[in-house]
Amino acid sequence: METKYTEIPFTWPQGFKADGVHAGLRKEKLDMGWLYSEQPAAAAGVYTTNQFQAAPTKLTKQTINLQHQLQAVVLNSANANSCTGAQGEQDAVQMQKLAATKLGLSTDLVGVASTGIIGELLPMDVIAAGIDQLQLTDNTKVTEAVLTTDTHAKTVAVTCQIDGKKITISGFCKGSGMIHPNMATMLGFVTTDAAISGTLLQKLLSQATDTTFNQITVDGDTSTNDMVTVLANGVAGNTPLTETSADYATFATALTYILGELAKKIAADGEGATKLVAVTVNGAWSDLEGQQVAKAIVGSNLVKAAIYGEDPNWGRIMVAIGQTDAHLALDAVDVTLNELPMIQASHAATTDVSKLEAPLAGTVINVAVELHNGTGHGQAWGCDLTYDYVKINATYHS
Amino acid sequence: METKYTEIPFTWPQGFKADGVHAGLRKEKLDMGWLYSEQPAAAAGVYTTNQFQAAPTKLTKQTINLQHQLQAVVLNSANANSCTGAQGEQDAVQMQKLAATKLGLSTDLVGVASTGIIGELLPMDVIAAGIDQLQLTDNTKVTEAVLTTDTHAKTVAVTCQIDGKKITISGFCKGSGMIHPNMATMLGFVTTDAAISGTLLQKLLSQATDTTFNQITVDGDTSTNDMVTVLANGVAGNTPLTETSADYATFATALTYILGELAKKIAADGEGATKLVAVTVNGAWSDLEGQQVAKAIVGSNLVKAAIYGEDPNWGRIMVAIGQTDAHLALDAVDVTLNELPMIQASHAATTDVSKLEAPLAGTVINVAVELHNGTGHGQAWGCDLTYDYVKINATYHS
Numbered sequence: 001m002e003t004k005y006t007e008i009p010f011t012w013p014q015g016f017k018a019d020g021v022h023a024g025l026r027k028e029k030l031d032m033g034w035l036y037s038e039q040p041a042a043a044a045g046v047y048t049t050n051q052f053q054a055a056p057t058k059l060t061k062q063t064i065n066l067q068h069q070l071q072a073v074v075l076n077s078a079n080a081n082s083c084t085g086a087q088g089e090q091d092a093v094q095m096q097k098l099a100a101t102k103l104g105l106s107t108d109l110v111g112v113a114s115t116g117i118i119g120e121l122l123p124m125d126v127i128a129a130g131i132d133q134l135q136l137t138d139n140t141k142v143t144e145a146v147l148t149t150d151t152h153a154k155t156v157a158v159t160c161q162i163d164g165k166k167i168t169i170s171g172f173c174k175g176s177g178m179i180h181p182n183m184a185t186m187l188g189f190v191t192t193d194a195a196i197s198g199t200l201l202q203k204l205l206s207q208a209t210d211t212t213f214n215q216i217t218v219d220g221d222t223s224t225n226d227m228v229t230v231l232a233n234g235v236a237g238n239t240p241l242t243e244t245s246a247d248y249a250t251f252a253t254a255l256t257y258i259l260g261e262l263a264k265k266i267a268a269d270g271e272g273a274t275k276l277v278a279v280t281v282n283g284a285w286s287d288l289e290g291q292q293v294a295k296a297i298v299g300s301n302l303v304k305a306a307i308y309g310e311d312p313n314w315g316r317i318m319v320a321i322g323q324t325d326a327h328l329a330l331d332a333v334d335v336t337l338n339e340l341p342m343i344q345a346s347h348a349a350t351t352d353v354s355k356l357e358a359p360l361a362g363t364v365i366n367v368a369v370e371l372h373n374g375t376g377h378g379q380a381w382g383c384d385l386t387y388d389y390v391k392i393n394a395t396y397h398s
Numbered sequence: 399m400e401t402k403y404t405e406i407p408f409t410w411p412q413g414f415k416a417d418g419v420h421a422g423l424r425k426e427k428l429d430m431g432w433l434y435s436e437q438p439a440a441a442a443g444v445y446t447t448n449q450f451q452a453a454p455t456k457l458t459k460q461t462i463n464l465q466h467q468l469q470a471v472v473l474n475s476a477n478a479n480s481c482t483g484a485q486g487e488q489d490a491v492q493m494q495k496l497a498a499t500k501l502g503l504s505t506d507l508v509g510v511a512s513t514g515i516i517g518e519l520l521p522m523d524v525i526a527a528g529i530d531q532l533q534l535t536d537n538t539k540v541t542e543a544v545l546t547t548d549t550h551a552k553t554v555a556v557t558c559q560i561d562g563k564k565i566t567i568s569g570f571c572k573g574s575g576m577i578h579p580n581m582a583t584m585l586g587f588v589t590t591d592a593a594i595s596g597t598l599l600q601k602l603l604s605q606a607t608d609t610t611f612n613q614i615t616v617d618g619d620t621s622t623n624d625m626v627t628v629l630a631n632g633v634a635g636n637t638p639l640t641e642t643s644a645d646y647a648t649f650a651t652a653l654t655y656i657l658g659e660l661a662k663k664i665a666a667d668g669e670g671a672t673k674l675v676a677v678t679v680n681g682a683w684s685d686l687e688g689q690q691v692a693k694a695i696v697g698s699n700l701v702k703a704a705i706y707g708e709d710p711n712w713g714r715i716m717v718a719i720g721q722t723d724a725h726l727a728l729d730a731v732d733v734t735l736n737e738l739p740m741i742q743a744s745h746a747a748t749t750d751v752s753k754l755e756a757p758l759a760g761t762v763i764n765v766a767v768e769l770h771n772g773t774g775h776g777q778a779w780g781c782d783l784t785y786d787y788v789k790i791n792a793t794y795h796s
Contacts, residue, residue, distance in 0.1 A: 049721070050717060050720040050721050051719075051720040051721070051722075051723075051726050051728060052716050052717070052719070052720035052728065052744070082713065082716075083744060083745060083746075084745070085729065085744065085745050117713065118716065118717070119713045119745070119746050120746075223717065224713075224716070224717060224720060301699070305788050305792045306792065308792045309792025311792065314517060315478075315480065315515065315516025315622075316516070318450050318480075318516065318517070318622070319516070319621065319622060321449075322449040322622060323447070323448050323449070325449075328449050330449065346450070346481055346483065347482070347517070348481075348517050348518075385788055387788050389703070389788070390703050390706065390783055390784060390785050392703075394703045394704065394706045394709065
């Protein structure tokens, strides 16, 4: 089956408006924004597994779960409204109300997202003033307003044909530290003008998250605020997608592509990172074990520090593989580094160390593992561990 | 029951000899050593859970498991003899044979330990020359010969009365990076002149490891070579200890103290570390969950970087607690920092931030967590994450 989509410069799908402003939560940068659909959109979300879910995360989850619909999402950076107790929950509700009132919507159609420092109350006067400023525009300022320690906005968009209609899927996200497994690893927002039911959208998002956002790691910590939401407003006019639609696979593939590209952009922009580390595992006992092994490699501080040092210290990759509980053929592990043999049959390959050092000087490091123990496959993405990671995180608060 | 022991300056228990030499594996520092008992000693061991167990680790495990006896252990630093295949296994056996021959022992009574770079074959001529040089002395050079990136030797000794006899328990260890859970997290060697059976010693060691070595972390990676062994030669002349002996608790408490102190010394000397982080958890659902929460806090890169930055960023401690699957009363978590309230009822405590910064300037950071959700208790030890950790690990190999 052909599943064809084309990447395009970032743009909003039909029927979506947005804006971003400087409300005053940050010194100078944009710090509040929103997304709006001209008609209610099918909505789906995935949320952090951290037990201390932040107030906005819980509120958006509750709101989406009502009827899998949203028409707007309002967001702020600089303050996570997390570990803020009953007052924090009231503040999240108030932020939802303020946005709903300005947009003339029921609060049940408005999601809320916050990111930033944990444990401080939202300055609600600043939030209110920010919402006052927000307009319905075609600009992409919201993709900047959501950032914290990110070095740049992260966006991706594709177009494809569904049921003879041209549809667009556009995603943006933020996330640089506190990036790790088991959902949702950051804030991600995907909009599309395709028509699809909320429950089917939820199923697609949950499936695609397992192999995309849940397979990146920067530092092994899972935030209290992580969330990815998808809004599909149907303005493109296709017959609503079902699992038996001719173009269902096209949509699913395109959405997974968007989520995967966003995830990789987060890994590459990990706090202090200088290199994207992309690991592919083949020959695993199962796909799940392939993902587990890939994730273990990108998650190892020792591997990450060696890559920063441009040092082909392959023993650390073996250590990372060996500390999983994946089924292994202990003497049969092959690993290549940017296609150069690095480990063969669990031993040093014959490739000259100097040749292995060369690819490590680049900014994308591809590690391919062949476990020769099944047909399972997995991928994961991470970054190197650098002085700047320590610097950023030793001084973030003060 | 009184369980009294006294810490003493490091010394070998009665009937033990040792030595350390510079064989040439390292440029200048001591790099080979051994331990010897004048009579066969009861022996116990715990070993890495990494699936790629190094050749010497596997060989020592096999040897101890034969009859829970050893009379000597020979060791080297600078080369781990790990991921070295069939040749590596032959080399470990050869190292065992060379030491056994020189000491006039059966190979079944000789353990082997190696630590250092993974994936390079042992230079057996250097190993043989090193064993040639080793003597039976009272010096403590072996405690230095075992070191890699450690900044100093790690030793501890206690004396206590067992069955009216004075017995000594002495431990030393190495370990600075690749330090993490699930055994054995480094090389540790404990000797005692107490009389006790090998199987009971094994039981005691395995129990004590869970709350000591398995509760430290430096970087989340588990080496292929980790191992702790205990040798008890009975020269003190006590009636062999059983679980019903009057002084059994004294011995068990003293041995656990030795293991705990060694573990803490490793955490404090973690690669690049400037501070020891000691976490105590009370009020957990179970002891296991208490240990899990304590370990999650010392294992969080974000917490570790904040402590390096002397920044009381308590939200990161909440993040670490929340990403476990321990049972939590979400609104009831209290945390103190060197006894100053930092988090109360899952919110910021009223303590001035400036007061919280003061203890962070010290070299021992005590974090005490009260979960108010049971009677479980746990402890864990780690260190801060520093520029030097990255530097050491970005340049170790090349």
